[in-house]
Amino acid sequence: MSRSRGPGWVPNQHGAWAMLASPLAVGILAGGPAWVHLPLTAFWFVGYFAFFATSLWLKAGRRARYRPPVRTYGVAALVLGVITVVAQPGLLVWAPLFLLPLGVGLAAAAARRERELLSGLATVVGSGLMTVVAYAAGPGTDLTRAWLLALVQFLYFAGTVYYVKSAIRERGNDRFRRLSGAAHAGATLVVLTFSPWLAVVFVLLTVRAVAVPPLGASPKQLGIGEIVATTVVALVSLLTV
Numbered sequence: 347m348s349r350s351r352g353p354g355w356v357p358n359q360h361g362a363w364a365m366l367a368s369p370l371a372v373g374i375l376a377g378g379p380a381w382v383h384l385p386l387t388a389f390w391f392v393g394y395f396a397f398f399a400t401s402l403w404l405k406a407g408r409r410a411r412y413r414p415p416v417r418t419y420g421v422a423a424l425v426l427g428v429i430t431v432v433a434q435p436g437l438l439v440w441a442p443l444f445l446l447p448l449g450v451g452l453a454a455a456a457a458r459r460e461r462e463l464l465s466g467l468a469t470v471v472g473s474g475l476m477t478v479v480a481y482a483a484g485p486g487t488d489l490t491r492a493w494l495l496a497l498v499q500f501l502y503f504a505g506t507v508y509y510v511k512s513a514i515r516e517r518g519n520d521r522f523r524r525l526s527g528a529a530h531a532g533a534t535l536v537v538l539t540f541s542p543w544l545a546v547v548f549v550l551l552t553v554r555a556v557a558v559p560p561l562g563a564s565p566k567q568l569g570i571g572e573i574v575a576t577t578v579v580a581l582v583s584l585l586t587v
Contacts, residue, residue: 373480474500
């Protein structure tokens with residue numbers, strides 16, 4: 347998309363792609379693939395485009411030049427959502443669970459506080475929920491496992507909210523870095539209760555959360571590290587949970 351078309355057409359939050367892809371992929375792989383995953387995947391990604399465009403529009407004070415992508419992606423997401431529900435009506439039961447994180451995210455954008463912790467963690471909740479939805483859309487029947495996998499996704503990505511913030515916007519803030527380390531350590535203890543192997547991964551993530559921010563890594567280096575970490579967490583959770 348060219349800049350002449352106006353803002354909001356292409357999301358610029360690069361870290362969001364992992365939060366979109368990983369929970370969806372984990373849910374599909376754990377529960378087994380089904381045809382309904384095709385429209386569900388399209389709805390999930392286009393829905394994010396609509397959320398991003400709407401957030402930008404709200405942040406900009408609802409200015410008219412920000413409105414076209416909101417309308418376009420909003421209508422596309424609605425159509426894809428209807429197709430998904432028609433293909434598998436039972437998935438509609440999960441929709442209310444997304445209302446709170448969606449509302450928090452949009453309210454934060456309207457207040458220009460979208461980069462605060464509460465907004466980031468609300469986004470992570472919505473992301474993690476997709477693990478259960480994608481699982482339920484397939485032939486899998488063990489929802490307890492689906493919720494545990496969703497919990498892993500939430501704990502991991504919640505940790506990245508702290509970690510990335512401590513390495514960029516809060517770089518040099520030792521108090522926030524310690525808070526990030528404590529959040530990672532807490533997540534490790536939770537994971538230890540159901541997957542010792544995954545707990546080992548979270549121990550390494552805790553060490554990273556404490557040791558890496560003072561090194562002054564670039565956003566590109568942090569991004570590459572996140573790709574690797576996201577992949578490892580997803581694979582180990584699928585194999586051990």
